[in-house]
Amino acid sequence: QAKDAECNTDEYSRDLADGLRALDEAQDFVPAGVQLEAELDVRIVASSHRTPVLRECGSKIQSREAANLYHVYAQEKLVRAMDGDQAGSMVLHGLGKVYARLAERGDDQHAMHSAITMYSAALTTCPTNHMAANELGVLLCRQGHVAQSANLFERTIDLSPSATAYRNLAMAQQKLGMTGQATANEQESQRLAAIDRAHGVLSRRVGVQWVSPEEMSGVTPVAPLAPAAYSSAASTSKQQSPVVGVPAPERSRWQRTKDFAKSLPLIR
Numbered sequence: 001q002a003k004d005a006e007c008n009t010d011e012y013s014r015d016l017a018d019g020l021r022a023l024d025e026a027q028d029f030v031p032a033g034v035q036l037e038a039e040l041d042v043r044i045v046a047s048s049h050r051t052p053v054l055r056e057c058g059s060k061i062q063s064r065e066a067a068n069l070y071h072v073y074a075q076e077k078l079v080r081a082m083d084g085d086q087a088g089s090m091v092l093h094g095l096g097k098v099y100a101r102l103a104e105r106g107d108d109q110h111a112m113h114s115a116i117t118m119y120s121a122a123l124t125t126c127p128t129n130h131m132a133a134n135e136l137g138v139l140l141c142r143q144g145h146v147a148q149s150a151n152l153f154e155r156t157i158d159l160s161p162s163a164t165a166y167r168n169l170a171m172a173q174q175k176l177g178m179t180g181q182a183t184a185n186e187q188e189s190q191r192l193a194a195i196d197r198a199h200g201v202l203s204r205r206v207g208v209q210w211v212s213p214e215e216m217s218g219v220t221p222v223a224p225l226a227p228a229a230y231s232s233a234a235s236t237s238k239q240q241s242p243v244v245g246v247p248a249p250e251r252s253r254w255q256r257t258k259d260f261a262k263s264l265p266l267i268r
Contacts, residue, residue, distance in 0.1 A: 003083060012081050019077030022051045023117065026070035027110045029063040042066045067110075071117045078121040089126035092118050096135060115139060130159035137168060146175045163192035 003012040028045050040063040046054045053069045054061070082088030096118030103111035119136035122129050137152030153169035156162075166189035173182035251259075 003085075012083065015077045016081035018051070019074040019081060019121075022053075022070045022074035022077065023114050025049045025051050026067045026074070026113075029067040029070070030110050031063070067113070071113055075117050075121045075124070078118075079124045082121070082125040084125060086126050086129075089122045089129045089132065092122035092125060093129060093132045093135070096122060096132065100135070100139065112139065112143075116143075128159055130156045130165075133159065134165055134168065137172070141168075141172055141175075146172050150176060161192070163189045163196060166192060 001013060004010050028049070029040065029042065031040060042054070042061050042063055045063075046066065051070055051073060053073045054066060057066075057069070078092060082092065096115045099111045099115035099118060102108055103115060116136065116139050119132045119139065122132035123136060126132075133152045134156040137149040137156065140146075140152065141149035150169060150172040153165055153172055156165040157169065166185045170182045170185040170189060173179075173185065
């Protein structure tokens, strides 16, 4: 909307709507229940869609191929909607994480495909988005595209080297049979992880911040409780000594019951 207002157009909003709609409509090509993929009539399914990618395709097309075309179209539209904006790339990355979590919970292949589309669009929008590159590499590796995932992990390391990126690259190289490179990258991952632990990086990620003894000594100590705050608590643990000439206050039934219970012998 901000881009549309700046350029006095609605092009960006329409591209965004077209991309998200294509992802939704692509789900119609996924067989439901006991339905087989061959039983889906792609032409009939696409006749109710607004996504135009099948209008120029031949009559014989499989549902999986149709879904792939929808995802390619959605990725192109989302990239155009973001128009190279870094904040937009992070939004697409966040949507990719949402789809990835949905895929993990329900073993949903459409959600997995949508997550890959979102990460790809985020990386195309902003080629320096190392988080999108790493997440996309993880999903592609799980889908069996190990060589592509290794390239993405190398790209992630070039942009922002981390213990996680080196470990992911080592795992991909191990699957590719590159044992020597995998061992070296695993060692580098452990070295970086040790540095992160020494500097408290992992602790800060979960909200724990380590301070030096000098910093700790400068913390203002907690003020002690006022006498009125703990005098009542002390009177419940032991009876106050009577004051000469002042009659003792009358104890309630509950206090007398507690005193009686304390006087009973313990059962061994």
